[in-house]
Amino acid sequence: MNLPSHHIEEMISAGDLRSRVDDIVENIAQSIDSENLVIVGVLRGSFMFLADLVRSLHRHNLHPRIDFMTLQSYGGGTASSGNVRILKDVSVDIDGADVLLVDDILDSGRTLRFAVKHIENKGAAKVFTCCLLDKPARRVADIRADFIGFEIPDTFVVGYGLDYDSHYRELPFLGQVMHEEVIHEEVIHEEEIS
Ligand code: IMP
Ligand code: MG
Numbered sequence: 001m002n003l004p005s006h007h008i009e010e011m012i013s014a015g016d017l018r019s020r021v022d023d024i025v026e027n028i029a030q031s032i033d034s035e036n037l038v039i040v041g042v043l044r045g046s047f048m049f050l051a052d053l054v055r056s057l058h059r060h061n062l063h064p065r066i067d068f069m070t071l072q073s074y075g076g077g078t079a080s081s082g083n084v085r086i087l088k089d090v091s092v093d094i095d096g097a098d099v100l101l102v103d104d105i106l107d108s109g110r111t112l113r114f115a116v117k118h119i120e121n122k123g124a125a126k127v128f129t130c131c132l133l134d135k136p137a138r139r140v141a142d143i144r145a146d147f148i149g150f151e152i153p154d155t156f157v158v159g160y161g162l163d164y165d166s167h168y169r170e171l172p173f174l175g176q177v178m179h180e181e182v183i184h185e186e187v188i189h190e191e192e193i194s
Contacts, residue, residue: 003165008158008175012150017132017160017174020149021052024130027147028053029060032128034098037064040090042071042115044169045104048161049132049149053102064100067092069118073111084114095123104162105133106148109141116143133157133174 012020041050047068054066070088099119103112112129119127130147137154158164159171168175 001167003167005180006164007178007180008168008171009178010173011152011157011176012160012174014172017149017172018052021049022056024147024149025053025056025060028100028128028130029057029062031146032062032098032100034126036097036125037062037100038090038092038094038097038124039064039066039100039102040094040115040119041066041068042101042103042111043068043088044070045161045163046102046132048169049104050102053130065092065097067094069115071111071115073108084111086118090119090122094119096125098126098128099124100128100130102130103145104131104160105135105157106131106143106145107135107138109139109143112145113141113143132160133162 039050039054041047054064057064067090068088069086069090071084072087073084101112101115101119103115106112112131116127116129129145131145132149134145134148134151135154136151156164156177157174158168158177159173159175161169163169164177
C-alpha cells in the first residue's frame with residue numbers, strides 16, 4: 001500500500017450500520033409512494049450501502065428499478081474550486097420517474113448537487129436524496145439530503161464502500177483513518193474519487 005503510515009479505527013460497527021439502514025428504509029418507505037421509482041447509486045462509494053438499502057426495501061414491498069452513475073469529483077487546487085464530471089451516465093429511462101439518488105457521503109455537497117441537477121435535467125418527476133453519512137462542517141454547496149444515516153465530524157472515513165485511494169471499500173464497518181504523521185486533509189480530499 002503506497003500510502004502514508006496510518007491505521008484504521010472503527011467508528012461505526014457493522015451491526016450499527018445494519019440497524020440504521022433499516023431505520024432509513026422505514027423512513028423512505030413512509031415518505032415515497034411511487035409506482036415508478038428508480039434508485040440511482042453514485043459509484044463507487046455507494047455500492048455497499050445501496051445493496052443493503054434495496055434488500056431492506058424489499059420487505060416494504062417497494063420494487064424500484066436500479067441503476068448507477070459514476071461521478072468523479074476533483075478539487076481544482078483550492079477548496080472552493082471543486083468540480084464534478086460524469087464518467088458513466090445512467091442507462092435506464094428516467095423521464096417521468098421518481099428518482100432516489102443514493103450516495104455514500106455528503107461532504108462539500110458538490111457531487112450530490114451536481115447529481116440532482118443532472119437527474120432533473122433528464123426529466124425525473126421528483127428527485128429524492130439519500131446519503132449514508134453527512135459531514136456538515138465541510139459543506140460548500142447549498143444542499144441537504146432527504147434521508148441521512150449518520151452525521152459525523154470532519155474526519156476522513158473508510159469502509160462500507162468508502163475508500164482511501166481505492167483501499168478499504170470492502171470493510172464491513174466504518175473506520176476513521178488515523179495518520180501516524182500529520183498530513184494536510186486537503187491532500188486527501190484532492191485525491192478523492194467517488
Ligand atoms: P462531495 O465533497 O460532497 O462532493 O463528496 C465527494 C465524494 O468524496 C463523496 O461522494 C465521497 O466519495 C468522497 N468523500 C468525501 N469524504 C470522504 C471520506 O471521509 N472518505 C471517503 N470518501 C470521501
Ligand atoms: Mg461517492
